[in-house]
Amino acid sequence: MQNWIQQPNNSLLMLGDFNASYYTFPYEVDPELEIIIKGQFPYARYMSFTLAGQLDNVIVTASDKALIPDPGSTNPFLPGANWNADNRNYTIKIRSTAPPQGSEHFVPEAGNNVFYAGTLKDGTQNSFGLIGLRIYVPSIGYDKTGGVGLPKITYCTAKKDYKNTNINRFINTTDPYNPLNPTSVNDKEVIIKRCCCETVGQDCDIAWNRIGIIATRLLQPDLNTIYMISEQIQRDSCELLFIRWKAPKFPDTYHNTGLIGNEDMRYWSISFVSRVGLLGLYTISDFQAVIDKNGYVNLVISFGAPRPSFVTAENEFNWIDASNLPLIPLYLMYRNNQVSQNFSYTAKNIPEGQIVPPEVMGKYYPCGKYVNPRYFNSCCYDDTDRHSKNKCHY
Structure with a gap:
């Protein structure tokens, strides 16, 4: 044994x-x-x-x-x-x-x-x-x-002298899903109640790459998972990082419901990781995230900036206070596990180590913007007022 x-x-x-x-x-x-x-x-x-x-x-x-x-x-x-x-x-x-x-x-x-x-x-x-x-x-x-x-x-x-006599019975283990109602990025959506959400998805402040070849060879990845890693996150106590993306459909096995067959993928999550060794520090995943009525995740991350009163689960936001994470360079890792063959909005076809263009994933691309906390109280935010030396403007 x-x-x-x-x-x-x-x-x-x-x-x-x-x-x-x-x-x-x-x-x-x-x-x-x-x-x-x-x-x-x-x-x-x-x-x-x-x-x-x-x-x-x-x-x-x-x-x-x-x-x-x-x-x-x-x-x-x-x-x-x-x-x-x-x-x-x-x-x-x-x-x-x-x-x-x-x-x-x-x-x-x-x-x-x-x-x-x-x-x-x-x-x-x-x-x-x-x-x-x-x-x-x-x-x-x-x-x-x-x-x-x-x-x-x-x-x-x-x-x-063992011989495998069943090679001809080798089955096709590719994803058998045949979605009953596949999601399309062209689906008509309900108008979002806060216009500040609508601006995220344009001119993203952080870029994502397919995980590099060294990590895929030496860190024992699951070969059924697509890994994306962000550029280094700016830890600014005057700003929030607002990431918004369309949530892929996933099975609700957490509540003991079996797989139906129309899921986009088996599992997705975003984790904070270190630069050296890509050590995991914190994770928020599909079943933990609040998903808004339009099917989007609205994730707000703080590195010391205060939480806006509007950013609550009731208003369909996810909040992470990352100010207590180790004071090291931070990155984000987005993983997509067991993607359905019928779901094309992933980085699957991007070479390892290469930048993932937002248009490849469409609305499923985690688009991040650095914003002032009062951005969530008014959409008429003046970008020139982000900093004034060491003073934060709220």
């Missing part, structure tokens, strides 16, 4: 989100041994296993919906599946060999989902690595494992 090692949310290994739990265990490539993992699908938003090789190179990620359950069990992460199914078992095997010719490093099969750890993604020999387990947003009433405990890990003698 082997035990899982819990990783903190601000671990250097996992690009942590504060609404997720992270676990790893190390392995060595040994043709004489086979690692068997037996677990249950959790009552949670998302689960995945990541196989990383030497030097932390990520080889492959298998998400919850890609795992074929044991015979007689149900995978509740498929659209329309029974979310509360009693039998929800799966089995994973990790083999110290290269994948069969023409196969990927992960091959799903009922009761026999296989990772091949003998080679890295580029085909070079692998000697050791880590298995990472992620569990996002346990449903209300369940613990951080989603109410099913951690999977059991067992080492067994490997079968000699």
Whole structure:
């Protein structure tokens, strides 16, 4: 038996989100041994296993919906599946060999989902690595494992001359969603009650990039997630950072409602992170955010400036006082997890490390503007009055 090692949310290994739990265990490539993992699908938003090789190179990620359950069990992460199914078992095997010719490093099969750890993604020999387990947003009433405990890990003698006879049964694990009512950026919207909101989305003050190639190779990202990172945030006690964007549709698994199939993505969140190591410092995610009647998130961030009286949850605003975060350069990370094939408003096609143009994401682009606190009391704000040396004008 082997035990899982819990990783903190601000671990250097996992690009942590504060609404997720992270676990790893190390392995060595040994043709004489086979690692068997037996677990249950959790009552949670998302689960995945990541196989990383030497030097932390990520080889492959298998998400919850890609795992074929044991015979007689149900995978509740498929659209329309029974979310509360009693039998929800799966089995994973990790083999110290290269994948069969023409196969990927992960091959799903009922009761026999296989990772091949003998080679890295580029085909070079692998000697050791880590298995990472992620569990996002346990449903209300369940613990951080989603109410099913951690999977059991067992080492067994490997079968000699093993051949995968089921390669031709390799299933297409791409997103099966077929949205019943896809969102369009051209949808007619209700007029926003405060005109100050209407100006955000134009002439954004902060730029976003796809996360760089070093992070995607060394920090064990989930390969089913699109990561965007902002430029450095200005920490000005005289101003607020107002970020507004259209909220992608997500499943309400937090309240124990299963996946329907018309979701834009499985999960999204914005986290404060450090420059070095992209350590997570704070997260606000989809189920925590107030979403206004037009489907937008209105996020106001303070670094010491007072909270305007109008900026309340009742008025459809989200407020974060970031003045108590560590006094280091701060960045924001926006993650989109398991995006539907029918949802195109992401940075998916932007090369790693490149700037994400706002027009690529349209209204779903998190557009940030630095504003004076009284901006929310009057839309006739004079931008020239933002500063007067060391004095704040409210």
